[in-house]
Amino acid sequence: MNTNEREVFEEKLKDNTTLQQQVKDIETILFGVRKAIFKNKANHFHKTLINKDSEIKADKKVFNLNFKHMSIAASVVLLLGSVWFFNQKKSNSTLFDKYYIEDRGLETNMGETNNYTFDDAMVDYKHGKYDKAIEKWNLLQKNQPKNDTLNYFLGVAHLANKDADKAIKFLETTANNSESTFLNEANFYLGLSYLKLDKTDLAIETLQKSNSERSKAVIEALKE
Amino acid sequence: MPEKSTLQKDYSSQEKLVKSIQANDDSVLKSLYNDNFYKTEQYILTNSGSVDEAKDIFQEAFVAVWENVQDNKFVPKNESALNGYLYTIAKNKWLNHLNSVRYRKTNSFENHVQTLTNTNTIENEIFKEEDTNKINEVVSAFDSLGEACKKLLSVFYYDNKSLRDISKLFNVTEASARNKKYRCIEKLRTLVLKSN
Structure with a gap:
């Protein structure tokens, strides 16, 4: 359609409601086609995301079988290693920012008096008042130093408060309790605390103990 | 002046990003997917x-x-x-899901409602409900088309190839x-009408 034809058409379109509806129907069909194709694309992106692990494993197998490739790989690794070493601080911090989301906390029921202080601190935590929450949970933790729930939330509250150093002690206590329901999460946040402090080896070792997709993703990202 | 050059740079990066998405640039879209999926998954988990x-919600977002x-x-x-926009939409969709019938009887309802009222505006930017329904009917019908039509319509309307390249x-x-x-568009139109 040239400019003149377009102008004539647009003029016609102004007063013709049937034509307006027809144009809208065509637009809907064409957008629907594009959306359907895009949805399939999104599904494909997801498959490549999941297949990433097996691709990495397959690559490693080839290198094991071929000495020449191994030596080339070694040089590349050495080169990348140097780059990685100088960029480690930046990339660890970037990875932490990418994967860190604070724990959402537990549901609170302020009507029950037994756990009033615990829940009260949880409300503070959920409102981002980490110092207050830590202060309250600390008092409880003094009487129950091995309590996995208290140690876990003290750990995640310190981490949310940008104090990975302090978080580690508490998260370790929960992570060492193999019966804790917070075991996976404690190892995940403990791993992230190490990452924040640039203790990459410890971070990987700890994240490996957490059986979550998220931990696997961070480990893979660290190995890349 | 450094300030000016920064502004120019930002503008060009913004324009490039929008154009790449509008042109369905696979590499840009794929990295957008990769960069955001795990963070969203962690939130949902x-x-x-x-x-x-997590996969379903993220794909919707x-x-x-x-x-x-x-x-x-x-x-x-x-x-x-x-x-940030992608992550917020995914979070909203998840909170909407939590507030669906399955979760309405739990204690958490009030908390979720509070979060939703603050963030619902983004969802409102999406197509009006009626238009969205019509588009989704086309999406379902498209899946029932034969492979030849799917491929042809894909190069025409998704890849935006020229008639010459397509021929x-x-x-x-x-x-x-x-x-x-x-003929493929007519087939699609018939499928949409049949579904109503």
Whole structure:
């Protein structure tokens, strides 16, 4: 359609409601086609995301079988290693920012008096008042130093408060309790605390103990 | 002046990003997917969701962001603005899901409602409900089309290839490619009408 034809058409379109509806129907069909194709694309992106692990494993197998490739790989690794070493601080911090989301906390029921202080601190935590929450949970933790729930939330509250150093002690206590329901999460946040402090080896070792997709993703990202 | 050059740089990066998404640039879209999926998954997993639910919600959000950028309803200032937007939509969708019938009887209801009222505006930017329903009917009908039509419509309307390129790709004349496309659209229209 040239400019003149377009102008004539647009003029016609102004007063013709049937034509307006027809144009809208065509637009809907064409957008629907594009959306359907895009949805399939999104599904494909997801498959490549999941297949990433097996691709990495397959690559490693080839290198094991071929000495020449191994030596080339070694040089590349050495080169990348140097780059990685100088960029480690930046990339660890970037990875932490990418994967860190604070724990959402537990549901609170302020009507029950037994756990009033615990829940009260949880409300503070959920409102981002980490110092207050830590202060309250600390008092409880003094009487129950091995309590996995208290140690876990003290750990995640310190981490949310940008104090990975302090978080580690508490998260370790929960992570060492193999019966804790917070075991996976404690190892995940403990791993992230190490990452924040640039203790990459410890971070990987700890994240490996957490059986979550998220931990696997961070480990893979660290190995890349 | 350094300030001016920074502004120019930001503008060009913003324009490039929007154009890449509107042109369905695979590499840009793929990295948008990769950069945001795990963060969203972690949020959903730590908030009573499963791995499958995380995938479904993220894909819905991913498509919603694409729709809004295609329709100029959201113009990202830079890559991180786009990432934030995608993550917020995914979070909203998850909170909506939590507030669905299955969860209405639990204690958490009030908390979720509070969060939703603050963030619902983004969802409103998406197509009006009636239009969205019509578009989704086309999406379902498209899946029932034969592979040949899917491929032809895909190069026409998703890849935006020229009629000349398409005729070469399918080894047919331009007139034939145009006719085939017309027949595929008519088939699709019939499928949509049948579904109503």
